[in-house]
Amino acid sequence: MQLQVVNSPAKLGFDVRRLGRIAEYFQAFVDDGRLPGWLVHVAREGESAFLASSGFRDVEAALPVENDTVFRIYSMTKPITSVAAMILYERGAIRLNDPVSDYIPAFAEARVFAKGSSEAPLTVGLNEPMRIWHLFTHTAGLTYGFMYAHPTDAIYRKRGFEWGQPPGMDLAESCAQWASMPLAFQPGSSWSYSVATDVLGRVVEVASGMSLDEFFRTEIFEPLGMTDTAFWADEARQGRMAALYIPGPGEGRRAVRFDAFGNAALARPSTLSGGGGLVSTAADYFRFITMLLNQGELEGNRILGRKTVELMATNHLPGNLDIESFGRPVFAESSDRGIGFGLGFSVVIDKAAAKTPQSQGTFAWGGAASTTFWIDPAEGLTVEFFTQLLPSSTYVIADRLAPLVYQALL
Secondary structure, X not given: OEEEOOOOOOOOOEOHHHHHHHHHHHHHHHHOOOOOEEEEEEEEOOEEEEEEEEEEEEOOOOEEOOOOOEEEOHHHHHHHHHHHHHHHHHOOOOOOOOEHHHOOHHHHHOOEEEEEOOOOEEEEOOOOOOEHHHHHHOOOOOOOOOOOOOHHHHHHHHOOOOOOOOOOOOHHHHHHHHHHOOEOOOOOOOEOOOOHHHHHHHHHHHHHOOOHHHHHHHHHHHHHOOOOOEOOOOHHHHOOEOOOEEEOOOOOOOEEEOHHHHXXXXXXXXXXXXXXXXXXXXXXXXXXXXXXXOOOEEOOEEOOOHHHHHHHOOOOOHHHOOHHHHEOOOOXXXXXXXXXXXXXXXXXXXXXXXXXXXXXXXXXXXXXXXOEEEEEOXXXXXXXXXXXXXXXXXXXXXXXXXXHHHOOEO
16 A cells, blocks of 8 residues: 655644545455555645555556556546536637537437337427536436436437447437437436536537547646546556456455456547546546636636636536435436535535535536545545446445545544
8 A cells, every 4th residue: 555645734734644544444445355446635725635545457467556547537527528618608609508409400309208118208399498507417308328217218228328339439420319319308307417418528529619639638638737638548558557347246246357348448439428538647637626626727727717617516406406306316426415416516515414524515526437536615625536446336435435534634
């Protein structure tokens, strides 16, 4: 296990002995094989207080997790896509109430599932257009094929959309397919985790006239110095790339390598997935979340305005409801009770209901391979955790990590 105290924890308001409990707790996950390896990074006001790692990025090759290990961040791509769209919002290129069909015309003809089955769905027309803010907030009526919770999920799977897209299909073609399939509900009437952020990525492409990877590179990654974040690990990064694992059978559930899925990150994808396609490092993602903690600026490079970040970290679910009250009962990379949803992030709106020590207004998200992060503006705190275990519901890392971080605050 590697422990690094980058700055004085006491100066940053932490008890160093109590911070050590984080590593002690997660070391047990490596010792019994539940996780291949992990890295956790805790910082305050942009200064690193605690950095620890353990285990292997590649168990079979005995390659350890290191500070520059490249991880598949899956849905932690979503906040980056959301920031990209808000850059365009600030420039007047898109508006939150714009119909999505202004950018992707096929959505003008979208239909909504009313009853029936996946084989014989009965649909109705839209009560109102699907709007840009619906994409940010997962209230668009779109879904994921891996949900197994609604007939529309089965329709996605039948078309080849379960854990990704059919081979060779690009983002524009994927959006056309999603527009042709029934929505699970009328836009704005419920919350459901979905491909909405992928559609938002296509809006970024149309509104900017740039491919999503080029927009990310020029408008976010280069200004922030995120040198290892991309839609695939090229040859120069592959030696640092972590392998992907899933829980094995039996009581111990020791992690088992899953190259059949993990190797997709080693080549340029046909679809640039703004919902889940990026690989990154802890150092790169720290720069991104520190920019958000700093209200849109990092080291003199302003990505977003202060009020824009404030708007993104505000609950946009109607009536200030939480996901449990407004959403479909499906798992995502967050708990539901006491948690709202903003423009690309979950938001703590009732910490007592959520049973979390995180402050009101903490905004966060996670990824399918059990990665997670959060930003607590009230405490000036950022936390990120990286591993590579599918699915994120296996151990719900954020719920385990939050008490360990906050108990260390002086």
